[in-house]
Amino acid sequence: MSPEPHATTPVATPGKPPGQRGEDVIHNIGYRNYDGPRLGRGYARTSLFEQSLRGAYGLGRSAKSKVLPMLLFAVMCVPAAIVVAVTVFTKAKEMPVHYNEYVILMQPVIGVYIAAMAPQAVSLDLRFRVVPLYFSRPIERGDYVGAKYAALSAAIFVFTATSVLILYVGALLAKLDFGDETKGFALGLVCCLVFSVLHGGIALTVAAATPRRGFGVAAIIAVLTIPYMLVSALQGIVASQDNTSAIGWLGLASPGSLVDGLQSKLLGGDNAFPRGEDLTAAQTSAYALLTVVLIAGTYALLLRRYRKAGL
């Protein structure tokens, strides 16, 4: 029991003989020091981004975790493929659904995907207290939050932009006007980008505030759908009273209608608002400003959320 005299011990000796205890025999491939490269914060951030993005599709996770994202991904893409098939077969002069319109139309599916994936991007680390392990490494708070934010946004972008791409390929197959379609497709990608970054930020903020995964899923669905349904209902009511400017202003009140209004004005689509009328100049500025504020605000809230998490 008495301590052996371990005065100053030399640095690791490779091929050291096994320890005293019998089971230590396997340890006898001595410890090797690492003197390869240490790639630092930037690399760690990219690795975290990559791992989180893959995780959002269940890659590198158990087979069970792949089912839901892949299923939803299929649900998102199949209607686009059908639209393409119909266009090609009927030799239509234009696509029945516009690129941006498709994204707005498929919001419920995208919402379920976001609600399922945002919590697993951040809640697991919080709930099982893995976060301190990240912060005990070279990366800083901003690296972690930035990587997670970018990863979820990228995952949503892949989720939405793939169907937009399917529509574009279909449009080319149907020999529709190349210039028009390419422009529409490019604007469609921008629409997906705005949609993804905005929704990614909102969903992550909600998820990080609710470490219990189940609550997170429910809360995100609620935040994404309830305001949207309310906005649509109220817009319907004011539309029946011919109050066209109120329709536009109401659209500010949910993330979905925000993107919808913005894309109809700036990205050459039609909106799903009751009268389908474009936003006024004042409304457009308000939409753009609110979008920027929401993106920056959710990022700031996330940074704040992790201020104490490392300690």
Next chain:
Amino acid sequence: MIAIESLTKRYPRVTALDRLTVGITPGVTGLVGANGAGKSTLIKILLGLAPATEGGATVLGLDVAREGSAIRERVGYMPEHDCLPPDVSATEFVVHMARMSGLPFTSARERTADTLRHVGLYEERYRPMGGYSTGMKQRVKLAQALVHDPKLVLLDEPTNGLDPVGRDEMLALIRRVHTDFGISVLVTSHLLGELERTCDHVVVIDGGKLLRASSTADFTKSTPSLAVEVTDTDAHPDGTEALRSALAAAGLSVQAPGTAGAPGAGHLLMVDATDESAYDTVRDTVIELGLGLVRMEQHRHRIAEVFQAGDESGASGTDPALAPAAGAGAAAAPASAADLALQPQKGGGDVA
């Protein structure tokens, strides 16, 4: 390795560290203190994760306030709490953590395999960690702290929650981290006794203040003593007491050990054996008094006893506040008298 200079950390309601000044040299150093003594707070400051209120520290020559990121690249950290996601395997997890430390993917994989083997995790490393025992989880936690081959690891209560066997294994592993891997270790514990076998140096803090810092050898090196146990006789109904006064009269320094409650306690005397003649004196005195000698054995001081002795004589300059708690801990755990749990002294308060 680490230089801490007048380091103070105040939270709104408590002072977690109070002008702490101590240097930590290469090797295995134990940081001992009761719950709330400020051990975890110190580790967080050393990692550059929490700012000091006053004072400062350097780790591997890097300043904690300005060069936290560089420190964390060369240092490993094992938290006291659970930190493992249950649905991932140890291999995947440690590979990921190695990459977070900056290791390229292939190196991360190689080092993960090596490190998990070194901490004693074999086939089970491919299974989700949710099904692991506490001992296995602690090993994974240690592995993720070692995987990037740091110069120094900070281990926060690594033996917490382990059974005695698991604890001995963990302590042996920690010892090997230094002897075999060449990595210096700062390990915290609220158990004073368990560190004496593992550490080269021990730093004791209480209420954020330094109580004592010295080599483990210094802690245990004081005068060897002789444990003597005798029977009672009709002439001397309290044989122990009779022997105590006789030996004191003969000029020997005698104490009844403070390990009250330990088996045979009230009957044991500790005699300072300053030279060989003490043995003869004890033997002769026992015969003179006509007592039966149950045992007489040489006894090395344990760290905890050094503290108790310091309390009783008031001479060693340690804070007496630690000793009563240490005694209570021993009484509660007679099976391993060496592991004296330091109970919280004052209502330190758990601040959320």
